[in-house]
Amino acid sequence: MPEKKYLLAIDLGAGQGSKIGLFSPDNCLLAQTMLPLEKYGNTAESLADALTEALAEFLRENDSRLDAVRAVGVATPGLLRSDDSFLLAANLPFLNDHNLKNLLAERTGLPVALENDANAGAIAEWSILRVELLYWVFGGGWGGAWVTQDGKIKYPCRDWDWDDATLHYTSEPGYAIPLPKKKLRDLFYEVGASFDQFEEILAKELGVSLPVTGPSGSPDHLRAEAILSGPGRFRLFHAIVGDDDAYCEFLNIHETSEIRDSSIAGKHISKLSRMRVEAAINTDRLFGKILAEALHIMVKQAKSDDIKEDLPICLGGKPSYALPYFGPSTQRKIGSLGMLYYLRPSVIDDRGSNANLVGAATMAEMLFNSQA
Secondary structure, rough: OOOOOOOEEOOOOOOOOOEHHHHHEOOOEEEEEEEEEEHHHOOOHHHHHHHHHHHHHHHHHHOOOOHHHEEEEEEEOOOOOOOOEEEEEEOHHHHHHOOOHHHHHHHHHOOOEEHHHHHHHHHHHHHOOOEEEEEEEEOOOEEEEEEEEOEEEEEEEEEOOHHHHHHOOOOOOOHEEEEHHHHHHHHHHHHHHHHHHHHHHHHHHOOOOOEEEEEEHOEEEEHHHHHOOOOHHHHHHHHHHOOOOHHHOOOOOOHHOOOOOOOOOHHOOOOOOOOOOOOHHHHHHHHHHHHHHHHHHHHHHHHHHOOOOOEEEEEEEEEHHHHHHHHHHHHHHHOOOOOOOOEOHHHHHHHHOOOOHHHHHHHHHHHHHHHO
16 A cells, blocks of 8 residues: 555635645645536536546546545535535535535545635644634635634534524624624724715625615624625725726726726725825725724624634735735724734735645645544
């Protein structure tokens, strides 16, 4: 039998497909490939078959076989149950109520670890820093995790009963944290912007009537991810500029078009911030202050769970690249609230690595060691 010297990591995607990585036990990425979305099929079984075939072919291309692999780790969007079956598979509804972990284990004969991708990203960050930390990833929404010093996820969102009040703020912070609209109005006013205009933009985008409600259906709050995300930063910018398109003189014709697309506008808002355009500076100043308010709300809940005062907060995802612009206002606000937490960019992002793959590989190694 060959030496078990490899780890397989899967970043299960619902867009282009799944990234697959071959890792050494010390988390060094040796090779990478992709399983296109069109090869998934439309059942949990067909996806497990396609992944297993892709893993075997990938290993053959790298002069290896499944029996040289220690374990497989899978990072996935969506919500899970305690038995690792899917409660809600984001954008892959055919996985709902199915256990992809067990299907892969049966087909490959290998131990399989499966975790929500925000948690996987947090574990990746921990694999480098090896300290207790908070990890927040900003993308289409805002997810995160509180990781202990030994790499365990505290308060994972498992078996959720769909009641916002049962979500721990460190688990699904963007979804669960209620930002008071009264406070938001004051913060918008400080930069000469209208919160009501922001709410109108949000309501139109979501296709809902005003007022937009927050956690537990509260009309007096917003979900934090409505602002603290890539689309949220986009909404802030357009609420601040309103009908004034003077910022366009700093952009070329393609950038002017793209800044109206929430999926790619972020880099152009950052360009305007670098150029000291007032609307972009105010966008990031406001983003930072609101992030600090959300942190304050989260900490008040987590203090009863013995959160450490000096815990590092590692930021991943596209809006985190704007940390130089919104970070100072966040840090100042954190200090004024008497908190000692500090923001830092994700080590994984700084290295240009895929956090979900690194986290999946780390989970695979931890599972292998626990069974050794």
